[in-house]
Amino acid sequence: MAAVDLQQILQKLRILPEDDFKEEDINVLIVTCQKCLEEDQAALLLNVIQDEENQVIIRSVGWNLIGPVTSWFQKCPEDDDKRKLCLEMINQLIQICNLKEVLLGLLEHIDEAKGEDIPHVILLLLDPLQKVLLNLGNKKAYSVGISLSTIHAQLCLLPVPYTREQIQEDKHFVCQCFSALLQFAKPFVDMVSQSTDVAKDSESEELRKELATFCYSCLKQPLLGAPLHVLPEDMGDNPFHLFAKEILRYFVLLGESLHKAFLKRVNVTQMLESKEIGQEEEEKYADESLACLSYLLFVQHIGIDDFPCVFGPSFVVKSNMEHIDVLLKRTEESVLTKGLELFESSLQRVENNSLHQDLLEIKAILQVVQGLVKVMTLCPIEHLRKKSLQMLQLLIDKFGPEGKYTLFRCLLKTSNHSGVEGYVIQNIKNQIDFALKANTNNKWFVGPRLIPLLHIVLSLPEGAETDLLQNSDRIMASLNLLRYLFIRDSEMDNETGVWAELYKIEHDFLKPLHTGLNMSRAHYEAEIKSAQEKKRGAHGRKTACSVTAGGTELPDMTPEMQLQVLQSALFTFDLMESVLARVDELIEARLKSASEEKIGSSKDV
Template identity: 25%
Template sequence: MDTQEFISSVEKTLKEKPEDAINILRDPINSEVLGKCCWELIPRLSANLTEEYYIKNVNIYDCTVDLLLEIANTANPEDVFFEFIELAEKQKFFRSFINILRAIRILLMRAPQRRGTSISWCCSAIGHYLSEINLPQNSKLEGDEELILENDVQFQLVEEVYIEVLDFFSPFIEEIESGNYTVSEKHIDIYKDTLLKYLLKLFGHPLVSTYLEHSNNKSAFRRIAEKILQYIACFHIDFFSFLEYATFSSKENINLESEFNNLSLGVFYYLILVEGLYINEISHVYSNLYLFRQILWLCLTLMNSEDSRAHWKGLSLAENILKRIVEKELDFKKIDRFQSQEFVQLCSKIMIYSDSKRNRQKAVAIFTTFIRIFNPCGRYYLLLCIPEKIKEPGLIGYLSVKAKDFIAEALLRKNLEELKYFNGKCLHDLIKKFCSLENDTETDLMRYADQIVPSLNLLRYLVLRDKTNFTGIFDLIPILEKTYFSPLQKAIEISRAHYNLQKKEIHQSSGDSNQKFPTAVSVGGENLPEFSLEQKLQILNNALNMFDLIESLLTRLTECINDQS
């Protein structure tokens, strides 16, 4: 029987009598022809490995898998190894990937002398498959609630793949742990190095998007993460030694060809430092400043992800390393400015835009702590540069509050080193960031109220506290009168008139207080949806009350200025 007749016979039997097909491969008469045509038979059989085929004819699918495993057990490993690797790289259906992975492990175990160099191809195929997995997002679930996601079919499939991947690595880890190698002696180092690097990569996507926190009901993915750490511990290395590979980029570098990437290293150190896994086995010989610099790159990558669960891990890791730094310890001139700017920007975005409440809350706390660990120069620089990058009124208002706190602390201590960043031109530049109207007199005061109110409070504090004009605040008053106070008063008058007009239009549109009206009402630059008359009036009255508050603060500030003068 020639090779084509043999392949046709296998395919025909597989369709007509699936269970008998394997007997053709096991028949000693066909051993020679099987050896000659394996490279062609494998891709022909792979046509049956799709999810659609599994659904339509599971019997033929299962028998096809049996045939491939039989080939892995009997064929020359060197003849079919790359056929199976190519097959693994093409798979989309998780069951097929798992079964091909089992076949590849059989081949590796049968050819130990080649395993030292061949293992990298297998790891690469695993990494490629994991990188293609997508997990559903649900930012409404937080903390232990995320365990519910493990009932999702997609999460269960990912769990099954990870379990199979760990099973794939198991015999090789046992070999490393025992020290009894069957691989070629000259390949032992590269063999160990390859396994270690790919075990670390398993912490990246999609494990980064799973629930890994300690809880009474330990999640399946937490158990998987602990198993990976257990495997890595078998290499008896210093866990902190990988910090030197943290790359100087916040972008989510998950290049499959790179030896290390920030995403997987970030999860690795999250498990150690935040979750406390294997923390007692680490030799703490690294300075806190070194840990801060290196781990912050990993935090940036996690926080720059589009996944809220990655954000939580990045924030938690940042919180851990920030606790190691004493307030005002960092000299801004000696740290990476790009790194610091990136961190506060990403932290700010999570504070403002994240759908996750606990992420927002943690980001606010970390944001404040981060600024406070810098010396006065660093604090000033961050307060000055953040509004340039993120022009969100609420954030700028928050920075005004922080600036007021720092100035108050410096004045209380009479610390000239700190005060030099909050007087004269430095103070002027800072005030310009906080005390500005986006569209002059036409500024939407409802949108910018969170910036305006704190800025007026800051100015009033300075006027009342600095009676000797040490900070130079009174030198700025003439400028502020022209650029801020006067336009703001005019904006209040325009906004108040606009909102009063909208109230009048609503009253005139109908006498029925319970029906909905087509009259368009705009607040904060956005048209309101169809509300009842009472609801619309309540919203407009709230806006008018805000205008009254701003005007009251402005009036009080003016009085304070006049009194001091």
Template identity: 30%
Template sequence: MSEEVVEKPNKNDLHSELIKKLTSLLNNENTDDALILINDEQFSASLVDCSWDLIPIASGYLNSYNIKNKPDLFQCCVTLLENIASRCDPAETLLEFIEQAECLDNDTKFCTILRPIATCLKRLEGSRGRSLEWCINTIKSHVSELPVPENQKLEGDEIVLLDTDPAVFRIVNVYQAILPFLKLFISEVSLSHGEIVIANQRELLLSSMISLLGKPFCYLEFEDKKSLRRMLADDILKCITHLTGNPFRFFEYVEKRIMQVSNPKSFKEDYIEKDYSSTKEANHLTDLFTPTDMISDLAYANFYYLILGSDLQLPWVPCVYHPHYVLQNCLYLSSCLLKNPEYLLILKGLALIKAALVRIDPFSVDTDALELKIYSKFIEDLSQVMIYCDVREQRESSFEVFKLYFRIFTMEAKYLLIIHLYDVFNHSGLRSCLTSIVKDSVIKCLESDPIDPSFTGKRIYALLVKACKMPFLSSSDLVEISDEIIGSLNFIRFLVIRDKTNLTGVWNFTAKLETDFIHPLREGLNMSRAHYQLKIKDLEAQDKFNKSQTQNEASKSNDKISITVGGKTLPTMPTREKINFCLQAMNAFDVMESILIRVNECIEQRLLK
């Protein structure tokens, strides 16, 4: 009797049948049968072989709609993916999972797939190679595409309204998935292990944790200690301290960026074109920390803001670094924050630099420091906040920082910085602030024993030339530069009243002051006063005429008489408002004239003696 031959199912047929059945069950939302099919012994081997086809099918159901409206279907697909990650070849399936995780518009899918990716990586262990780096790059790509919160002009307690921004919810949700994923591998390479063989993985994770503090996370507010944002920031810092015992070590890389700004050619020669022969040195500068595409300036700035500028406590903060070195790096990072238009970044930049400045002793930063461009670059960026930021609290805070900043320099360094800034600053209010600092510095020089020469002699004349824009043009628009003119006149008045014995040398230059500043200013005041008196007369006649016209006719006639300040015509406004502006200008002229008269009296009295 012949034996019946039982043919085994073709392997390809089993693959096709499994994919076809599973697709049908998922389409029909028959999750129970789908889970049974996955564990069916007949298809067990096929599951391993056709994972590349199954992963995209199951991943297609991972979206926000299904997680809310079809939780069973969603969970079934999650189980299937976890099953594949735990049973199939981890190296092969990892690549497919990474490909599926590249979904910039689907946070639900991205966050969910991180779990099976972690399973694959854990199974790789010692043979992980560059697999973790690929996964981290995928995470970075997704994070970089997240939207930032709307730039809202909020003051004081209003800042809590940032919580209502949908972008904040999205950022928090994504970070809540990313951190547990990375923690799995941080625990393997934390400082408590100390094995050299995992040093590269430790540095990779360290770099990635700092980079997560950049965009968009740096756009979040961290003051609310009970908020998820604050908890996430705290969590990231704790992870960093598990990977390095010195959170200030990254100043080394910030310093390289400062050098690049100060001397781009030297930086290129030292750090890019240099041929590194030793593997150790090459690995160091393959550099997970210096290039901005690895860690952005905003990431470093936010990192040190959290350490120095907020009340977020670390287990330890190094105290061996010189405060001047810390300041130098914070100047660069603060500038990176201040030059952004976002109010929250400006707030962090001011908090960071203020925290660094209060650690500096007065009159301790010498002229050598000014060789670094960052010292002048910072004050230029700060000045933009002082002038243009439309949040009152931040303007006031920036002015406090401005005063703190000048407090740290020696008299010699302060003189050199002020001379430079007079050439840089065009805004009348800022130039007036500089003149006020000059006045305070002269007082300090006169009070020292012996007298400090930094603001005396030819130097005081050089400062007067800058402050008074000598030789002064009588045709200058006095309304536009009224602040600096009043500041300069007050400074001259202070000098001639305080320095009766010519310790500063100001009396050596009074004739030059009269010729190049006082006389042309007097002429300018007379011309400006006559101009605005005529303008007021014309505007009052126009206002009287407007009252006799209809509203539409009066509105049209408002443009007939224009007012020009600094070469620019003021925007359209009612005639009465134009009159008020002219009256304010006349008041400014009166102030200038009264101080000018007092200056003349003081000079004449001394000449008579």
């Protein structure tokens, strides 16, 4: 039936000049062609397209057939010969129709693809689209750019496989599509690389810019979130690793300087203000793209052979901090992992105790420190929390004494987390121990310079009202530090200056802590008594109740569970009192010794 209707509409249009084609007749022709496909008349439709008598008609309306032909192709089984007819039809339309109209038809169908159809449409139309672009002549830069951005935007809607099983399965054809996209872009990259003088050839320069923008977009997606480590024993060649290598090879072929791109993140703001680059260039140099480029260079060592080796380790650390900051602000596991790996790779080249404290005046470095703290305290993924803590210690190790001192002060004032503060205080204790050893020449962790840091450490945020459970890590670390100082540094030597500050330490820390412990113990003992009464009143029933510990209301729990929590709190107070008692003993022994010395001196007189 559709075949008869098709012949009728063709006969009507053949006798008309092209300018007299009516819109309703064109619409009837397109709908009829679509019915032919649905009725398995693809061979007939191909003959119609190839027929010389129909060339004027096809030239005028043929690009509208790309959508129906592509949709029909998707419905055919993969091994069906009808797919060959479909490809032949598309190739014939490319040869007959206006190339710009065909281009629009192809891009429109790609852009309209949804969900699972996206990869199939792209894989089908990439080759025809490439043929159209190659035949456009000299003025093709914009068309290449819009084609690449349209395809890339659609692929970014697909989930990037992360595990090796997902990569091997490639359920959504993401790996296959991006590999095909590289082959799609290759002839245009070759055109630029083979141009004798790109700078003087405006068309080649425009094409170069479009292709470079595409490469930067690929750094942001899919490479920023994709797994890039090569694990031959698990999955052979990692397709994303290969994709990254090819993208950076394209950078070099396009004359895009890797070291200038690496440094661009630092200069984008200034360049925008001085109008050296426009807003479209700012998008090209997106933070995530440049951060991924830095990761590829310094962690995966992709493209490193084309990167100059003139940059010193401290300069690389300084420059990479902005990239690391960008990565640590994200929440995805893959991106956070890249941020921590880039951080580690940057610092590994630096000798311990060699970083200058002036680096801590750079905003990006302080933001990275805060980012590390957020990951180690808030990230739900355990191995990232542990890795972040290791990276904080690595950063501490790389700074000289003054840098460590400054970093410790910064962390104590900004971390707002008892566990982090306790960790910092343990590091302070280690630095003091190192400074007290002979010939260290470390003046930052002994004497007058140490005192301000000790006053920050040996204090309670809210005096006697401080929540001791919530701050238990910090308090225990502070008590252990104080005990160490009283044992290690005699009053006669007083190298740390702690004995001269005894009165202030007692007033600001020890006495409020005694009071706070008494208050907290009384409160929790009362809570335990109340919980025991509830338990007896419940007669063994599993009655739910709530309890607040450490300033946080815990989920409803049985009386037995409530008692365990409260008793755990008392155990924490016992530990604090044990160390506090030892500190008091050391102070008392010192006062007694001082008193005896005073009496002995009086007798001598």
